[in-house]
Amino acid sequence: MDPATIIGIGLALGGILLAIILEGSSPMSVILPAPMVLVIVGTLGAALAGSRMADMGAVVQALIKAFTGKAVKPGATIDVVVSLAERARRExxxxxxxxxxxxxxxFLRDGLQAAIDGTDPEDLREMLLAKIEVKKGTDKVGAKFFNDAGGFAPTVGIIGTVVSLVHVLENLSEPDKLGHMIAAAFVATLWGLLAANIICLPIANRLKRLSETECAQMELVVEGLMAVQAGANPRLVAQRLRSLVPEEKAKAGAAA
Known part of the structure; x- marks a missing residue:
């Protein structure tokens, strides 16, 4: 598991809590149920309104993947493809x-089986590239949901602040309570900004990055399979595939 998302969100939240404490306040001063519920439920509702119910399963899976997704190891895949090329050339x-x-x-297993079954090279390439395009479209569903949520959250927070300020104006006859009520009113804006910039948008960016690396890995597999099917020299196959990834990544994957 790549812990970047957990570490990043943890650092951001930790910095905010530390700032609150250094200001001489208490973290509990911003943990108020009403604005938190409004921002969370309102944001999820707005994001859902722009999606389909059928997308929600993919969104839940994407959220889990954002925190548990594994780093792609291009070098390890290259070694597998090269070993297959060696055996295919020999036997x-x-x-x-x-x-x-x-x-x-x-993906590699399915493509290899199709090659073994005698699929025409051009048909095989088109089939594999089509699978990559389908994956890109599927991955966009989760990333779009959280990107949309990140856009809605600050506005929902402002709505919460306006609602609270209306309540403040209703109680102008009690000036001794106004300071606390006004401070509480702005907590909704804080939670809207926090939800957008510390949680939703980073998760959306994480999902986009995972999709990019996974699709790049699949494209590398396509090139490898084409070479294996053509009976290319294994050494040339290795050189070709390693040229498609940054050197440090290829080495790290091979060493893993």
Whole structure:
């Protein structure tokens, strides 16, 4: 698991709490149920209104993935493809049928099986690239939801502040309570900004980044499979695939 999201959100929230404490206030002064409920429920409702109910399963999965997604290891995949190329060049493509069952990468396994079954190279490439496009579209669902939520949250927070200020104006006859009520009114704006910039938008960006790296990995697999199917020299296959990823990533993946 790549802990970047957990660490980043934790650091941001920790910095905010530390600032509150250094100001001489208490963190409990901003933990008020009413504005928190308004911002959370209002933001989720607004984001849901711009989506489909059928998308909610993908959104939940995307949220889990944002915190538990694993780092892609290009070097490890390259080593697998090169070993397949060596065996295919030595024994023929049909000899890879048993090896295909042991390949962990589902995309690579499916593509390899299609190649073994005699799929035309151009048809195989088009099929694999189509799968990548479908994945990109699926990944956009979760990222869009959280990006939309990040846009709505500050406005919902302002709505909460306006609602609270209306309540303040209703109680002008009690000046001794106005300071506390006005301070509490702005807590909704704080939670709206916090939800957008510390939680929703970072999660959306994380999902986009994961999708980019995973799709780049799939594109690398496509190039490798084309070379394996063509019976290319394994050494040239390795050089070709390693040229498609940053050197440090290729080395890190191979060492993992």
């Amino acid at each position: 023929g493509l049909l000899a890879l049928e048993d090896a295909a069952k042991d390949v962990e990468d589902q």
